[in-house]
Amino acid sequence: MSSGMLRQMRPTLVYALLGIVFMFAAPHVLQLFTIINLTTAIALAILALSLALIWGYGGILCFGQVAFFGLGAYVYTISAINIGGSTWAILIAVLLTSAFAAALGYFIFFGRVSDVYLGVITLTVTLIFFSLIRRTSGPEYKIGKALLGGFNGVSSPPINLPWDARTFLFPEQVFYVAMAALILCYVFAGWLVNTKFGRVCVSIRENELRSELLGYDVRLYKLGIFTIGAGIAAVGGVMFCNGVGRITPDVFNLYNAALTIIWVIVGGRGTLIGPAGATFALFYLTSALGGQSVLNNNLVLGVILIVFVLLVPKGVAPTVIDWVNRRRRKRPVRSRRRRRSRAEDAG
């Protein structure tokens, strides 16, 4: 890694370090119930991260990121039941989901489908999964040994130690795995956006025609980041069904598809930490709201979305970064002036 890349990645590594501290401290401080809940939030944060990557950096507004998340969870669950262990199941889940995204993306990007229709297509694919899997409640719907279970879903076998299918991880240990997965995905995405590939993707977001006129095959770059994003979403899906213990077709519903977009809007496009952080905040907000009956949950989320679109259109993280940068830019000027006046005094 070059020194330039290291400098670019410094904030990413700092956040990753904070994540590691949290990962080791949380189980000592928090109760088991909270830790299990947190695992679910972490899984959703990975999902948000994947959309932050492809929308915030690739400019691809995928309305069905949750499709890859759910597909990852289903593929993991079905493979783990059939194989009788999680090691290969995780790999299969990530690879198969990426392959599915690559096939879908091939038609979208090489067919030069415009942005609006991309949103429509990806959302439609999500809803097709939703309807399709809901109708699979019957003994005839099974893949290998795994019954699909219709709207009741399938219960997911917990993760075991690599290549040791008899040693399952306890919920507390699954938390470590999920947190590690989030941190690894985050650092990977942070690295990716600073590579040539990532910078070209950003240029395509800024001006597709110009990137093309510079000689970049934009279709290939978009397909690439879309596929990688789907792979990360699948990792989130695997962690999600581990946190919850089962996977149901509800993961593919419109509410979840829209929620993913809200996390990224609130957290801020063009950053990775913002959407991941916003996911935790909104997850706990909805959990807290679930405990009371005065305000409707969806109403509050709706209001939050409207407030952000109107008042903080860039999202939390970019707004904070702008504010810090502006302060930082002011400060050296002041100190320089002070130094000069001191020099004059001395002279």
Place this chain on the structure above:
Amino acid sequence: MTRQRGEVVVETRDLCMHFGGVRAVDQVDFTLFDRELRCLIGPNGAGKSTFFKCLTGQLTPTSGDVIIRGQEMTGAEPFEVASLGVGIKTQVPNVFDGLTVEENIWLSARRWHGESRARSLTAETIERLRLGDIRRTLVGQLAHGQRQWVELGMVVAAEPWLVLLDEPAAGMTHEETYRTVELIEEINKTSALIVVEHDMQFIRMISRTVTLFHEGRILMQDTMEAISADPRAREVYLGHRA
């Protein structure tokens, strides 16, 4: 490289671009030689910009052929044309507004070179185009003329052997236009150029051979002096100004 002056680098044969019943480009046979500097002029709607877009792959011609350095490029994607080593500047500035000037230029240099060469080429280009003061400014915050220069910088940084410019001086101040003329002449030392322009003053400053478009066809092809003197040309184009 064995290329020598006099080789044909761009050729169109019987090129047509029709939009419904409108013949924007009609049966155009065009030839450009290596290291040549050619201006395309014509009144509004003469078809020069459409012709330009057929060359760059932004439009797929209705019929006819586009051949660039011996390769059939009819209906190629813009990135395929650019990947031959062709530098393209569009009429409306196409730049990366949300990125810095430096990043804009780097993205062009990096297409052709590895990490370190791209970095040094970016620095050279910024110096050459005198963009040093604004290198870390977001391009979206710049004035129109400066944005044009950033786009020219991206073209130059790719070290193209053929440069296609659509109205490079549009919206530039007098001083900027003058510097653009200088830059074009400098580029012409190593590459062939096709420049679509509206500004007669500008064309007089740079022109060698001028191709005059009228109603989708090439009306004449000659020096600027000869065209200025021709009664037909005066009627279709210059007459509007005189």
